[in-house]
Amino acid sequence: MVVVLPDTTEQVAAVLKYCHAERIKVVPRGAGTSxxxxxxPLKDGxxxxxxxxxxxxxxDYDNRCVVxxxxxxxxxxxxxxxxxxxxxxxxxxxxxxxxxxxxxxxNSGGVHCLKYGMTTNNVLGCEIVLMTGEILRxxxxxxxxxxxxxxxxxxxxxxxxxxxxxxxxRILRKPETARALMVGFSTVEDAGxxxxxxxxxxxxxxxxxxxxxxxxHAAEAFVHAxxxxxxxxxxxxxxxxxxxxVDALASRVEAIATGxxxxxxxxxxxxxxxxxxxxxxKAAFPAVGRISPDYLCMDGTIPRGKLAEVLTRIRxxxxxxxxxxxxxxxxxxxxxxxxxxxxANKPGEMDKAEAFGADILRTCVELGGVLTGEHGxxxxxxxxxxxxxxxxxxxxxQRLKCAFDEEGLLNPARCxxxxxxxxxxxxxxxxAANWPSRHSVLIVTDGS
Amino acid sequence: xxxxxxxxxxQPLEIVGHGSKRAIGHRLATNALLDLSGLAAVTxxxxxxxxxxxxxGAPL
Numbered sequence: 001m002v003v004v005l006p007d008t009t010e011q012v013a014a015v016l017k018y019c020h021a022e023r024i025k026v027v028p029r030g031a032g033t034s035x036x037x038x039x040x041p042l043k044d045g046x047x048x049x050x051x052x053x054x055x056x057x058x059x060d061y062d063n064r065c066v067v068x069x070x071x072x073x074x075x076x077x078x079x080x081x082x083x084x085x086x087x088x089x090x091x092x093x094x095x096x097x098x099x100x101x102x103x104x105x106x107n108s109g110g111v112h113c114l115k116y117g118m119t120t121n122n123v124l125g126c127e128i129v130l131m132t133g134e135i136l137r138x139x140x141x142x143x144x145x146x147x148x149x150x151x152x153x154x155x156x157x158x159x160x161x162x163x164x165x166x167x168x169x170r171i172l173r174k175p176e177t178a179r180a181l182m183v184g185f186s187t188v189e190d191a192g193x194x195x196x197x198x199x200x201x202x203x204x205x206x207x208x209x210x211x212x213x214x215x216x217h218a219a220e221a222f223v224h225a226x227x228x229x230x231x232x233x234x235x236x237x238x239x240x241x242x243x244x245x246v247d248a249l250a251s252r253v254e255a256i257a258t259g260x261x262x263x264x265x266x267x268x269x270x271x272x273x274x275x276x277x278x279x280x281x282k283a284a285f286p287a288v289g290r291i292s293p294d295y296l297c298m299d300g301t302i303p304r305g306k307l308a309e310v311l312t313r314i315r316x317x318x319x320x321x322x323x324x325x326x327x328x329x330x331x332x333x334x335x336x337x338x339x340x341x342x343x344a345n346k347p348g349e350m351d352k353a354e355a356f357g358a359d360i361l362r363t364c365v366e367l368g369g370v371l372t373g374e375h376g377x378x379x380x381x382x383x384x385x386x387x388x389x390x391x392x393x394x395x396x397x398q399r400l401k402c403a404f405d406e407e408g409l410l411n412p413a414r415c416x417x418x419x420x421x422x423x424x425x426x427x428x429x430x431x432a433a434n435w436p437s438r439h440s441v442l443i444v445t446d447g448s
Numbered sequence: 449x450x451x452x453x454x455x456x457x458x459q460p461l462e463i464v465g466h467g468s469k470r471a472i473g474h475r476l477a478t479n480a481l482l483d484l485s486g487l488a489a490v491t492x493x494x495x496x497x498x499x500x501x502x503x504x505g506a507p508l
Contacts, residue, residue: 197496200495303494305494
């Protein structure tokens with residue numbers, strides 16, 4: 001393995017051009033916070049670290065956008081513009097460490113994507129380098145671009161199509177005020193119904209999160225946020241906007257929660273209190289780390305109406321595998337993060353945890369959801385792709401990969417299962433699909 | 449079916465909805481027209497999911 005740390009787009013292009021000519025595999029990597037193994041190094045490949053790309057190139061308040069290099073952290077973008085009252089909306093929990101390049105690769109979300117969209121809704125343009133070393137510019141500062149929406153294709157492409165070397169993101173004005181409600185329910189079903197009722201009433205909260213009993217207890221023991229311990233489910237609902245509107249919405253949400261059988265409800269009355277409500281939720285993952293030697297963080301999405309059903313099914317799996325589970329959800333958009341508790345030192349437990357996780361994801365698909373919410377497919381969920389997609393779907397996605405990187409050298413064996421006949425070759429999958437790729441022509445002209 | 453027939457016959461196919469912009473620019477030189485305006489149904493409305501599922505020819 002060779003690690004290269006380029007500093008300029010031209011250096012990235014030179015590295016990729018060389019690797020392309022020599023048929024060397026390349027794995028692009030930012031901060032390495034991926035939760036699906038999206039940037040795992042290969043022993044027989046080049047690891048292209050983008051840590052030196054950490055400059056903010058331009059702040060354009062008139063057009064409400066910022067041009068940054070891909071190694072800039074998510075939070076650093078907001079920090080660069082907070083002096084003027086702006087911020088970058090997507091806020092994955094790892095935002096102090098994860099970089100914008102990786103956010104685009106995974107189409108990252110976060111607590112606030114319910115109202116403000118995922119990364120794909122907040123990125124305007126980028127510069128990418130193809131495996132051949134060609135440099136491509138996609139989109140720009142304007143919201144509309146001519147031609148195909150390639151930005152939509154690059155966002156969430158998990159490093160399979162090109163290496164991002166510059167990004168233009170949209171910035172938003174910070175909401176004038178924000179208040180959070182902390183609502184406890186004696187059943188998960190009631191909490192799930194409350195989520196649906198709020199959305200159905202036409203209210204889109206800035207964030208709407210749910211925790212189940214094990215997650216509430218772990219978080220409360222860790223940060224003492226004042227969470228009720230006698231409830232089965234807790235919702236944290238944040239409303240943001242002009243003060244008058246927020247106050248009015250808070251009363252409406254409180255009324256809806258009462259109608260859904262909430263057993264207690266608190267509305268934050270100060271910024272400190274709002275942050276305290278959030279503190280437990282934001283610390284939920286490390287908090288669960290305190291009650292179990294290891295945990296596996298899953299990521300799937302279901303239609304909101306299926307929250308209670310999926311939780312019941314997860315409890316069933318928990319009994320079947322004999323492993324505990326704590327659930328933390330982005331309830332507003334149906335994105336689940338079950339944390340499967342296990343001990344890697346006990347033989348077989350990790351395999352059981354992985355099988356448990358796969359059962360959860362298959363259930364998500366079965367209930368009309370998808371395999372991933374915001375963590376990507378990577379190597380973690382690659383083998384589950386056929387549970388979600390037909391062969392026709394997968395072949396079409398593979399053809400897109402081939403259009404950008406027909407030898408399959410860039411971030412190989414992520415998202416798609418490598419072909420047994422020629423591991424890591426994207427082109428062979430096109431051949432398997434009887435697709436007349438340019439590559440098959442290349443093989444002929446090679447005379448090999 | 450229509451797409452398969454057009455491919456089979458090597459015929460270019462014009463795909464049209466309600467044709468609101470059809471009068472602009474050159475007319476396509478095709479003998480075959482695929483009119484999707486009949487696919488106008490709202491097939492699902494789930495207010496709690498903020499989801500509306502409609503067919504391709506549904507007028508906005």
